[in-house]
Amino acid sequence: MKRSLLVIILLLSAFAKAQDYYFAKYAPFQQNIPTPEQYLGYAIGDQHTRHDQIVSYLEKLAEVSDRATIMEYGKTHEGRKLVMFTVSTSDNHNNIESIKQQHLAFSNTSQKVSNYDEVPIFIQLGYNVHGNEPSSSEAALLTAYTLVASEHPDIVNYRKNAIIFIDPTINPDGRDRHTQWANSFKGSPLVSDNIDAEHTEMWPRGRTNHYWFDLNRDWLLGINPESRGKLNWYHEWYPNVVTDFHEMGTNSTHFFEPMVPIGSLDPIMPKENYEDLNDLFAPYFSDALDQIGSFYFTKEAFDGTYPGYGSSYPDLQGALALLFEQASSRGHLQDTDFGTISFAFTIRNQYTSGFATVKAAVENKAQLRKYQQDFFVSALAKAKTDQAAAYEFGDPNDRNRTKAFIDKLLLHRIKTYKKGDGTYVVPVAQAQKRMVQSFFETYSKYRDSVYYDASAWSVANFYNMRAKELSSVPSLQNEITSTSSLATVTPVSKTNYAYLIDYNDYNASALLYHLQQKGIIVSTAFKPFTAKTKSGTVDFNYGTLMVPVSRQSLDATNVFTIVSEAQQRFQVPIYAADTGFSVKGIDLGSSNFAKIDTPKALMIIGNGTSSYEAGEVWHLLDTRVHMPITKVLMSNFGRVNLTDYNTLVMVSGNYNDLSDSELKNIKDWVSQGNTLITIGRATSWAINKKVATGKLTEKKKDTAKVTERKNYVDERPNRGKQRLGGAIFEVDLDITHPLGFGFTARDLPVYKNNNVWLAPSKDEYNTVAKYTKDPHIDGFISDENLEDNLKPSASLVVSPQGRGRVVLFADNPNFRGSWYGTNKLFLNALFFGNLIN
Structure with missing residues (x-):
């Protein structure tokens, strides 16, 4: 018994010693509250902690202390819990609904309250949005323990004057992928060599x-569900301060705001946010880091121009969003130019910055509350001087794409009203006025030319949702609060002849694949026509799908059942026709209807390819088309029997690991009648490797031009402005081409975030989409790139190869899973590729 007691004492002593590195200054602690080390069985920093262990520990804290609660706000794609851990006093917890209502009054423009210093401040600490930047989730455990267990006067004060929300892991799926890697390759003793497998994730x-x-x-x-769950939580609570903890290069130090100035000429974000509040908080961070001897930098990097970061979105909700970037150990111990950096060291910096944030927020809560109140009031005031009083939008030809756009408006709590005839109105004068700007406004003038990310984000263009500015607000009566019934269609009637499916609808590709999987033969129209249906006379566009009933292996009743069930699932307009004789245009027996083969698609992934673009293809087909795609690692490509597939997708990448024989196999396979789809840098690769006959736009060289001497300090920004970080341009689309089927207008916004300049085809019928004479819609592009590279180029070209073809996308039609306006171009390549002569 004595020996066991001695062992326990020694273990507790070891735990205490380990934890002193982080939070000795906040002693004393309640002894009945287990430390993370006591609960997990190892010192924080000695191991990477799995997400389920993180959640389990926080659940334990909520179980043993009345100062904490935990709730689930969603689940990841892989089914992991997304949780929010809340810390305050027990009294505050008991009165949380009352406090919440008092807090929300400051963001409600119809209420005038001034008790700024009387309501606890709402602080949301967000960790680990990038899964392989793991130090912050470990810091979240330490922070939660300190806030719950410490009896230090400072912590007591924080609990009394704040409601602190801890989101320990914003990206659990990515974190666990990295955690498994780091722990699997951890050495004993630790290996700090940068080239060791522990530090070079695959x-x-x-x-x-x-x-x-x-x-x-x-x-x-x-x-994604991670973001949707978080946004729903966010708009329920509207915190005053939000943190966004990250990691960066191992040889760096630690970054906190202020950032570089916002690149927009007239930022949507109030100046008080990125100047006054940042200057107010910065001394707290520098003082805290100075005390532990950590080095840091500010103002030199990052920017909050794009409103979709964790460190920028809250800024458009009346909060102060704060970015922290910590040099990463990318494992447990790694060499740097200044010695080794340990996992524990990175965790301590994140922990220290988190508590500096809490301190600054509590000590300045009145100013923060007044700022949030003024933020929403100023939104209404600014709306009075805007040129547009409202935006009218809606595509009656594609109700499911319109529905998806409205879903995003409602997700951000943008008030939207139904006008009629498939059109909707968003008034500018509303609390979410700045989000309205982010959805509809476009820009052409900037005060900077180098961006950390995108310089264009007008969401209406993502959805190809044409919006009209209104100088006055029409009568607003039918507010949209749910999208559940926005795309409801009239059920199709039974016929023994043919079903005609509206291919203009976004969901038509998913419905098409569903029918194919059920054994239904489907054809597509290469010319428009007008037909008599049981619903009346209807005009049909290029690409209209037809199900000829008598040509199916199933009887008419089974065909009707399958078609009807598919319509109910995907809500696509379908019409029953009892005759093949059209009122105008081609008849239903015309040779201008061609049978559609079921896609059997393969995508090369792995080293050298863009995981972002590959994931976008995978996500689109999985979640919207419900169509499988075989993902093969480049290292395994030599084992693939290409004859099992009719479509190959290659996203941006260098593909240098493909052997000469594998390259020949691709060329031979395409020439035998199959379809290769390339995106972005894969298009450059295909042309350079002569997989496709085509050219890249060549800039004319001025041999007489003398090189201008410039200062070395300006090298990075000068070269950086030639990089296209992300902007939106207009193309002229051939809607008669199979790749253009389902579009009703030739002008189409596309997103470009690369320097792939694709020359138009020498064949007059193979340039499917070319940039217009005045292509700029939104975002920064240098004059040189615009005039010499973009304007002469094409966005989408088909390169015939033998009996097959290569579909060359210069731009990414699936960018970030959000380009509903151009997804159909990619899906058409999958379904109609073999129909292109």
Whole structure:
């Protein structure tokens, strides 16, 4: 018994010693509250902690202390819990609903309250949005323990004057992918050599979520369940301060705001945010880091121009969002130019910055509350001087795409009203006025030319949703609060002849694949026509799908059942026709209807390829088309029997690991009648390797031009402005081409974030989409790139190769899972590729 007691005492002593490195200054602690080390069985920093262990520990804290609660706000693609851990006094917890209502009064423009210093401040500490930036989730455990267990006067004060929300892991799927890697390759003794496997994670690495999306770009776009759950939580609570903890290069130090100035000429974000509040908080961070001897930098990097970061979106909700970037150990111990950096060291810096944030927020809560109140009041005031009083939008030809756009508006609590005839209205004068700007406004003038990320994000263009500015607000009566019934269609009637399916609808590709999987033969129209249906006379566009009943292996009743069930699932307009004789245009027996083969698609992934673009393809087909795609690592490509597939997708990459024989196999396979789809840098690769006959746009060289001497300090920004970080341009689309089927207008916004300049085809029928004479819609592009590279180029070209073809996308039609406006181009390549002569 004595020996066991001695062992326990020694263990507790070891735990205490380990934890002193982080929070000795906040002693004393309640002894009945287990430390993370006591609960997990190892010192924080000695091991990477799995997400389920993180959640389990926080659940334990909530179980043993009345100062904490935990709730689940969603689940990841892989089914992991997304949780919010809340810390305050027991009294505050008991009165949380009352406090919440008092807090929300400051963001309600119809209420005038001034008790700024009387309501606890709302602080949301967010960790680990990039899964392989793991130090912050470990810091979250230490922070939660300190806030719950410490009896230090400072912590007591924080609990009394704040409601602190801890989101310990924003990206659990990515974190666990990295955690498994780091722990699996951990050495004993530790190996600090940079080239060791522990520090060189393999593709796709843990940065991204299940579908390889960067969740730190998803706050505005709201594509993934992690972001949607967080946004729903956010708009319920509207915290005053939000943190965003990251990691960066191992040889760096530690970054906190202020950032470099916002690149927009007239930023949507109030100047008080990125100047006054940042200057108010910065001394707290520098003082805290100075005390532990950590080095840091500010103002030199990063920017908050794009509103979809965890460190920028809250700024458009009346909060102060704060970015922290910590040099990464990318494992447990790694060499740097200044010695080794340990996992524990990176955790301590994150922990220290977190508590400096809490301190600054509590000590300045009145100013923060007044700022949030003024933020929403100023939104209404600014709306009075805007040129547009409202925006009218809606595409009656594609109700499901319109529905998806409205879903995003509602996700951000943008008030939207139904006008009629498939059109809707968004008034500018509303609390979310700045989000309205982010959805509809476009820009052409900037005060900077180098961006950390995108310089264009007008969401309406993502959805190809044409919006009209209104100078006055029409009568607003039918507010949209749910999208559940927005795309409801009239059920199709039974026929023994043919079903005609509206291919203009976004969901038509998914419905097509569903029918094919059920054994239904489907054809597509190469010319428009007008037909009599049981619903009346209807005009049908290029690409209209037809199900000829008598040509099926199933009887008419079974065909009707399958078609009807598919319509109910995907809500696509379908019409029953009893005759093949059209009122105008081609008849239903015309040779201008061609049978559609079922896609059997393969995509090359792995080292050398863009995991982002590959994930976007995978996500689109999985979640919207419900169509499988075989993902093969480049290292395994030599084992693939290409004859099992009719479509090959290659996203941006260098593909240098493909052997000469594998390259020949691709060329031969295409020439035998199959379809290769290339995106971005894969298009350059295909042309350079002569897989496709085509050219890249060549800039005319001025041999007489003398090189201008410039200062070395300006090298990075001068070269950086030639990089296209992300902007939106207009193309002229051939809607008669199979790749253009389902579009009703030739002008189409596309997103470009690369320097792939694709020359138009020498064949007059193979340039499917070319940039218009005045292509700029939104975002920064240098004059040189615009005039010499973009304007002469094409966005989408088909290169015939033998009996097959290569579909060359210069731009990414599936960018960040959000480009509903151009997804159909990619899907058409999958379904109609073999129909292109």
